[in-house]
C-alpha cells in the first residue's frame with residue numbers, strides 16, 4: 001500500500017493510524033503547485049481526480065479516498081491495535097465522531113483558507129466556535145472522546 005500525503009494536511013490522520021497499527025505502508029509526498037505531482041513521478045489527478053490528499057493506493061492498484069474511510073480501512077488491517085470501535089453501541093458514537101470531524105470541523109475550516117469575502121469567513125468562524133464548544137462539552141475532562149487511544 002502507498003499513502004499519498006501533504007505535510008500538515010488531513011493526511012496526517014491516516015499516517016498516525018499507519019504508525020499506531022504498525023502497518024507496512026509506503027509514503028509519497030504530493031507536491032501541491034500549479035500541477036500536482038507525486039514523488040513517484042505521476043500526475044496526482046490520475047490517482048485521485050479530486051486532487052486531494054489523503055489517497056491510499058492498495059496493492060491491487062485500487063485507490064481509496066476520503067480520510068474517514070482510510071482511517072477505518074487502515075485500523076481494520078490490524079484489529080489487535082484496537083484503533084477503531086467496530087461493534088456495540090459505541091460503534092455508532094465512533095462513526096458519529098469521525099463524521100463530525102470530517103464535515104463540521106475539517107470542511108468547516110475550508111472557507112478560512114480560501115479568498116472568500118470577510119463576511120463569509122466571519123460566518124465560518126462563528127460556526128466553528130460553536131462546533132468546538134460542543135466538542136469541548138462532549139470531551140469534559142476526558143483525554144479522548146471514546147475511551148482510550150489504543151490498547152498498546
Ligand SMILES: N[C@@H](CCC(=O)N[C@@H](CS)C(=O)NCC(=O)O)C(=O)O
Pocket residue numbers: 009010011050051052053054065066067068102
Ligand atoms: N473529502 C476529502 C477532502 C480531503 C481534503 O480536503 N484534503 C485537503 C488537505 S487537508 C486537500 O488536499 N485539499 C486540496 C484540494 O482540495 O484541492 C476527505 O475527507 O478526505
